[in-house]
Amino acid sequence: MNPFQYGAPVSPDRFYGRVSAIADVKNRIGAISAQCVNIVGLRRSGKSSFLRYIKERPQVFFQDSQQPLIVSLDLQNSKFHDHYGLMEGLRRGIKAQVGTEPWGRSDNIDPYEVEDALLELKEEGYRLIVILDELESIGYRLDKFQDWGADWRSKASAGWFTLVFASRHPLDQIYRNLGATSPFGNIFSTTVLGALEVEAWEKLLRDGFSSCGTDTLNLVNNLAGRLPFYTQMAAALLWQHGDVEVVKREFLFQVHSHWTGIWHELSDLERQALRVAAGKSGSVVTRETRDLLQRYGLLGTDGELFSNEFAEFVRGQR
Ligand SMILES: Nc1ncnc2c1ncn2[C@@H]1O[C@H](COP(=O)(O)OP(=O)(O)OP(=O)(O)O)[C@@H](O)[C@H]1O
Ligand SMILES: [Mg+2]
Numbered sequence: 001m002n003p004f005q006y007g008a009p010v011s012p013d014r015f016y017g018r019v020s021a022i023a024d025v026k027n028r029i030g031a032i033s034a035q036c037v038n039i040v041g042l043r044r045s046g047k048s049s050f051l052r053y054i055k056e057r058p059q060v061f062f063q064d065s066q067q068p069l070i071v072s073l074d075l076q077n078s079k080f081h082d083h084y085g086l087m088e089g090l091r092r093g094i095k096a097q098v099g100t101e102p103w104g105r106s107d108n109i110d111p112y113e114v115e116d117a118l119l120e121l122k123e124e125g126y127r128l129i130v131i132l133d134e135l136e137s138i139g140y141r142l143d144k145f146q147d148w149g150a151d152w153r154s155k156a157s158a159g160w161f162t163l164v165f166a167s168r169h170p171l172d173q174i175y176r177n178l179g180a181t182s183p184f185g186n187i188f189s190t191t192v193l194g195a196l197e198v199e200a201w202e203k204l205l206r207d208g209f210s211s212c213g214t215d216t217l218n219l220v221n222n223l224a225g226r227l228p229f230y231t232q233m234a235a236a237l238l239w240q241h242g243d244v245e246v247v248k249r250e251f252l253f254q255v256h257s258h259w260t261g262i263w264h265e266l267s268d269l270e271r272q273a274l275r276v277a278a279g280k281s282g283s284v285v286t287r288e289t290r291d292l293l294q295r296y297g298l299l300g301t302d303g304e305l306f307s308n309e310f311a312e313f314v315r316g317q318r
Helices: 019-029 047-056 083-098 111-123 135-157 171-177 198-208 214-224 228-241 244-265 268-277 287-296 308-315
Strands: 036-040 068-074 127-133 162-167 188-192
Touching (some): 019 162, 068 083, 111 127, 111 135, 198 214, 198 228, 214 228
Parallel strands (some): 068 127
16 A cells, blocks of 8 residues: 555644644643744645644643643635634534533624633633634635634633634735735744655655665655655655656656646745746845745755756746
């Protein structure tokens, strides 16, 4: 059986690396007083896998005495596209873990009932963590989400619950791109998911291949760098085909649409910086842009593109 998987979020036992991101998040949601965090990463950087890891491995982030109560909702699901639906998701998530309804279904948008219930949970010693994946989806119903955002910000500031948001771009940038201002102000810290650590990346490959020499490591590195999704894809193809030329051809076929998607979601400045890194002439790149691209894992520490094939792809873009 092919041990490598690319596509759906990975389960915690197949989750590799992310040591510093885990420490960042633990220092926020598991702090004495919990604080909100925005997990940011380009398409397929492992955001949903990371959220799943938080939900299913709470002992990594919390002390038992903190009694974490973690509710995870995916905003891609249209059920959650208004305030009522979100509160219903939260209500059900709490009920599934505590056993009793925190408030009745008809009270979802009754601020008094909801706040009483949240206060009660707090007094019982629970730490409520609300995880929202795919935050970009607020763009579908921005009118509704503005009120919701202000309300949830005030609840988070009051300490009723702590928010963990995952998105492809930082929160303020999402709102700016939508022509709006983030109602969340500065209550979030940002943790970016980029390349895997060298050790974790090697372990992923060595766990999968019974013999994994430098040739294999170099091949995968040239194609995928240390970004987890592309690494898993290159390794899965290598496992299946063996032949280097076939692997390369299939890999390039598979990644093309992903890379095109990433390319179009970057800002002009970011694209410009990648062109320069790929050896094309261009204007001076600001430190902020370079730093963010390094955090995303598109650029390495020396400013080089994460894979030779991606560099080729960038050179081919207009
Ligand atoms: N920590 C990890 N360890 C091993 N593989 C990983 C890890 N994180 C991500 N992957 C790989 O990347 C793929 C995509 O992961 P995931 O769905 O979590 O990304 P995402 O950022 O949520 O993507 P999208 O932007 O499409 O929602 C997984 O199927 C897996 O191959
Ligand atoms: Mg996802």
